[in-house]
Amino acid sequence: MSRAVLTFQDVTFHYPSGNLIHKHPILEDIHFQVNAGEFVSIIGASGSGKSTIFRLITGLEQPIEGKIYLNGKSMSNQLGQVGYMPQQDLLMPWRTVMDNAILPLEIKGVKKAEAIDEVRKLLGEFGLEGVEDAFPSDLSGGMKQRVSFLRSVLSGSNILLLDEPFSALDAITRLNMQEWLLGQWEKRRKTILFITHDVEEALFLSDRIFILEQEPNPSLKEVHVPLRRPRNVRDLTRTEVVIMRGHLIDQLRLKVKK
Amino acid sequence: MKHYIFSTSLVLLILIGWEVGAQIYNKSYILPAPTDILLKLWELKGILLLEHLPATLLIMVIGLAISLLIGGGLAIWMNKSQLLEKTFYPIIITSQTIPIIALAPIFVLWFGYSIWSKVVVTVLITFFPITVSTFDGLRSSDKDMKELLFTMGASKRDIFFKLDIPTALPSFFSGLKVAVTLSVIGAAIGEWLGAQAGLGYFSRRMMTQFDGAGVFAPILLLSIVGVSLFLFVTSIEKYFLKWRNR
């Protein structure tokens, strides 16, 4: 039996501004578990509360009811426990690639020289060799995302939260980044939670997919992706995957119609 | 250099017009020609550069230093708490509507002819752009970035030094550039009202002697000082904001 690194136990949450969607909180009695080394995607319509789940895991928000366990522990202050890659790359424009990457280490109090050594070892793998002294404004979209990902990896946490990291990239760059991400995930044995709008992306990457729904009331469903690893883009044309894809898209569409 | 070609030619044109006009008018105690002023500057270079310039510079430097302390401090403070912002911001704005020139004689009364009466005038004129620009800069730091830092386990102190300060720098430098040019005016006004040395004082003394060129020569020097200070701040800014130069 694999070890749970993240557990949501009957979590209910709404923002203090009180925006209850049809008198329901955004998240109501949400229950799920993510195991060590798993790759789980969260899909759902815009505004269904995907990013909100990440805000709860990072500790930026507290559940109103229920508990969240990280690596078996439930803490009152959860900040600084997971690696979080936000929806926008959020690199500091005044810091070079190197200085952006060492930020989490800096905050942990690691000596600058040591932090730089640690980052330097990873630059090649992240396709950032030779640009460590460039500023973010000089980088392409894919490169910025890699810096942002590198930064979240350097948090040192076993859990990575990636919020639509590839949504701004063109199709080809995106595919390359997806394959690269899978490689990194297999190599680093991290647990990844991945938010996306894109059903195919979710199918290609994940072990399981969570579907977040607001209608008729807030709920979370899950499906297992019927694919072995290593995967290939062509696997997405298999019958069982195509059927699941149609099924997922229908579920997302249902909500948009209303 | 190409950058300045238009403004340089315009200035040259005006100078030529001025020179010609002054030669025709020929009353140098009212309208000295530019060449008269340059000659005067050359003639007086010893006393202006060695005695009066240092006096004025000292006022400006002390005044700016105090403004930086007060302005930076107020900005950081107001950024910390809404209550402080609501208390101080209106007062700071109102302070700028007071005609400082009208108040200056009182400073002479309080501080006598010492350097402090002029420093106070300089501070009153220069702390405002520094405070407001630094405060606006601090306030503009990105909320999402702040949250990201919190998720890394950052303390309030980390947020201040790693996010707020770097965010505020561009705006701070804009304010500082305004302040250094204003400091020239502040120091000169201060000296006008009561001093025993300084370029403003010297200019005024020449006025009483109907020496037109003598009035303008120290003013020319003052404006050179202002431009140099401005360029100095710009080069510091370029160094600190390398990432914006691309």
Ligand SMILES: Nc1ncnc2c1ncn2[C@@H]1O[C@H](COP(=O)(O)OP(=O)(O)OP(=O)(O)O)[C@@H](O)[C@H]1O
């Ligand atoms: N800080 C906040 N304060 C108040 N309401 C918020 C806040 N953040 C999000 N919301 C609201 O909560 C709901 C869920 O937002 P959330 O960002 O979690 O959606 P999402 O599924 O990530 O959407 P998207 O796909 O567009 O990123 C939305 O209705 C949003 O307006």
Ligand SMILES: [Mg+2]
């Ligand atoms: Mg979102």
